[in-house]
Amino acid sequence: MTREFLASNVCLIGVQAAIVALPRGRSIPLLERLAARLRSPWWALVPLASIALVVWAVNANGDTADALTWLALIAIPPLAAAALGATMHGARPWLALLAIPLFALAWVDGEQLPGEAAATILTGLSCVTLGVLLVSVAPHSWLKVGIVLMAVADAILIGAETLQPAATVLNAAAPPAELPQLQRAHFGHAVIGYGDYFIAGVFGALVAAEGGRQARAALLVLGFSLLFDLLFLVLDTLPATVPVALALIVTELAQRRRRPPLRQPQLS
Template sequence: MTREFWASNICLLGLQAAAVALPRGHSLPALERLAARLRSPWWALVPLASIALVVWAVNAEGQTADALTWLALIAIPPLAAAALGWTMHGGRPSLALLAIPLFALAWQAREELPGEAAASLLVMLSCVTLGVLLVSVAPHGWLKVGIVLMAVADAILIGAETLQPASTVLNAAAPPAELPQLQRAHFGHAVIGYGDYFIAGVFGALVAAEGRRQGRIALMTLAFALCFDVLFIWLDTLPATVPVALALLATEAASRRRRARTRQ
């Protein structure tokens, strides 16, 4: 791996850690009332389904990649605007308008670093919103299991070389008129899949909802990711969901140790 790859990859991992640090712990009262009606343990399967079903669908039918590309192009800008305006720390309605210049930059400079950075930022911000929404309707304990299962599935699919063909097709899919590709985060010489940011957004929303120190846990997630990515010396593809799951397990273990000391 080249120095350019490592530099690009570190930037993308920094955005993944930001997806852990940014989600707010509380949603709007109107959403909370709606979420109370929709609340179900079945939502905890969304992280696992987001990778397993997508890989299966893309491998089974190539046109699925085009459909997902269009879905990302349509859904991600408003989801990112929602993060800027509401679902992230410091978000306020006026900031939602920043999604417009970010999209314009991602479009006009799509093959240059500023455009790639803008597109990756939109992807990350959309995952902040999705994380907050999912945490509002899924029981936290079940959702933690879902995060771990997603990471396990990711590792298995990569080990079986089932994910790589689907990723190649999905990453290559492009909308017309040179519109930006928002179905993955691409910066310089590195690419991270949408699911890798999605799982970070869900984890960050869980951390926020439970009142834990997001900044510290985000840095721990980044540290796990940087250590894990040393494996790129020997491997071409790694499951970037695994460091997030490791950070979750480490956080839960530390929490249990604190509770045990309190009982004593």
């Protein structure tokens, strides 16, 4: 673990923690009306599917990586614009326009730190919007289970060395004309998968929707990530979803302790 990798990785996990703090908890009327028609417990499987199905599909067919790269290139800029304009704290409609210069910088300077930073910001902001959308349509209790299952699946796939080949193919996939690779976040000497940011967006949106303290949740994710990353001393790949799941578990336990006990009826 070199100093360059350590510095780069701290920046990436710092963005992951920031994603937890960004989703807004106030309802968006248009989104609420749409979500009322789409609510289903099945949406809670999205976090698990986002890693298990992607790894299986990429390993089964390398062309899947190219399709996911194009999907990210097309979907992430408008999702990031939606975060700037509506789904994050401090959002303003006119801020959505900032997605344009961010994308331009990521395109023209993609091999330098400013371009990599712009691409990482776009990727992170898109996960804020996806988190808010998913929390709007999935039961919260089921979605929390989905987050934990995603982290467990991530750890199992890495332990079985099934995820690494898929990640290598997906990270190498690039659109033509040197367009930015938004299907993962790359900064300096470190790379973090899109799913690692996605799970942070879902967790942050859950905390916001339930009126929790997002700053505290973000600090938990950052603290667990810094401790967890010490394993890079002996391992090459780590599941960055695990610190988010641990932060979720700690948050849930803390909330249950604060809840007043139910009063038992007494016979007179």
